[in-house]
Amino acid sequence: MLSRISEKIPPSAGLPVRVAALQHIFPNGVEAIRRVDLAIAAGEFVAILGPSGCGKSTLLRVIAGLERQTGGDVSVGSADDAGRSDIAFVFQDAHLLPWRTVLANAALPLELRGVPVEQRTSAAIAALASVGLAGFEDRYPAQLSGGMKMRVSIARALVTRPRLLLMDEPFAALDEITRQKLDDLLRKLWADTGMTVLFVTHSTEEATYLASRAVVMSRRPGRIVLDHAIDLPAVRSADLRGDVAFARHARAIYSALERGQMTEVA
Numbered sequence: 001m002l003s004r005i006s007e008k009i010p011p012s013a014g015l016p017v018r019v020a021a022l023q024h025i026f027p028n029g030v031e032a033i034r035r036v037d038l039a040i041a042a043g044e045f046v047a048i049l050g051p052s053g054c055g056k057s058t059l060l061r062v063i064a065g066l067e068r069q070t071g072g073d074v075s076v077g078s079a080d081d082a083g084r085s086d087i088a089f090v091f092q093d094a095h096l097l098p099w100r101t102v103l104a105n106a107a108l109p110l111e112l113r114g115v116p117v118e119q120r121t122s123a124a125i126a127a128l129a130s131v132g133l134a135g136f137e138d139r140y141p142a143q144l145s146g147g148m149k150m151r152v153s154i155a156r157a158l159v160t161r162p163r164l165l166l167m168d169e170p171f172a173a174l175d176e177i178t179r180q181k182l183d184d185l186l187r188k189l190w191a192d193t194g195m196t197v198l199f200v201t202h203s204t205e206e207a208t209y210l211a212s213r214a215v216v217m218s219r220r221p222g223r224i225v226l227d228h229a230i231d232l233p234a235v236r237s238a239d240l241r242g243d244v245a246f247a248r249h250a251r252a253i254y255s256a257l258e259r260g261q262m263t264e265v266a
């Protein structure tokens with residue numbers, strides 16, 4: 001039965017994201033974000049970088065609708081689009097439920113939406129196959145490596161066929177080889193689905209390898225100090241990391257990070 005299931009999940013058109021004059025001040029007075037403008041086209045892969053505490057997670061949370069901004073506007077999709085239910089979030093910690101199998105973890109978002117068991121099971125099997133976990137459906141999280149747990153977390157995000165995928169330092173805790181494998185997987189999933197991806201990372205290399213555009217924020221309150229197109233070939237492989245053009249993009253991002261660290265709060 002498993003062999004008949006496609007390793008590709010069906011395409012989903014990406015959602016555009018528009019952020020205008022965004023400001024966010026927490027109730028305790030911490031100003032996390034100040035006047036951020038960002039227009040992201042449908043299907044873009046955007047890396048977001050910046051010093052610790054500059055407001056990257058807050059920006060993602062506001063875009064996801066998990067946090068209500070104190071100023072400015074945020075819109076996801078056009079007026080005709082379904083909107084927030086098409087958004088999925090992946091965090092650094094895979095957050096799997098230890099008492100559930102891999103399959104039951106991956107199917108959870110559909111279960112919560114009341115999707116019938118047969119339908120959610122086949123969707124979860126396909127999502128797991130798309131992240132290279134066919135055959136691991138009956139395992140439990142404790143039986144998996146860190147990289148495999150992250151694959152389950154990505155499958156659980158993909159099972160709803162999101163049109164916007166928000167990722168907050170998802171691979172930061174993994175070893176370098178696992179991380180690079182997951183980078184390649186993510187590029188493939190992005191190419192296969194057409195979804196929009198916003199990916200927070202501290203790694204200039206990872207941002208350069210993954211994204212079509214890098215946005216660098218200053219230290220808190222976060223503002224954008226660089227919005228940089230990464231015009232590297234669409235098909236990326238490990239060799240690219242040694243390329244001169246790759247180093248040039250990574251250097252531009254690194255310089256902006258340095259500038260952002262030094263930026264004084266006006």
Ligand SMILES: Nc1ncnc2c1ncn2[C@@H]1O[C@H](COP(=O)(O)OP(=O)(O)OP(=O)(O)O)[C@@H](O)[C@H]1O
Nearest residue numbers: 026028030032051052053054055056057058059220
């Ligand atoms: N609920 C909250 N209440 C008050 N302050 C908060 C809250 N959440 C975050 N902050 C503060 O807002 C600022 C931005 O936090 P945020 O988590 O968005 O930064 P970040 O850029 O994602 O950091 P890191 O790279 O360390 O993950 C930080 O100074 C943080 O301490």
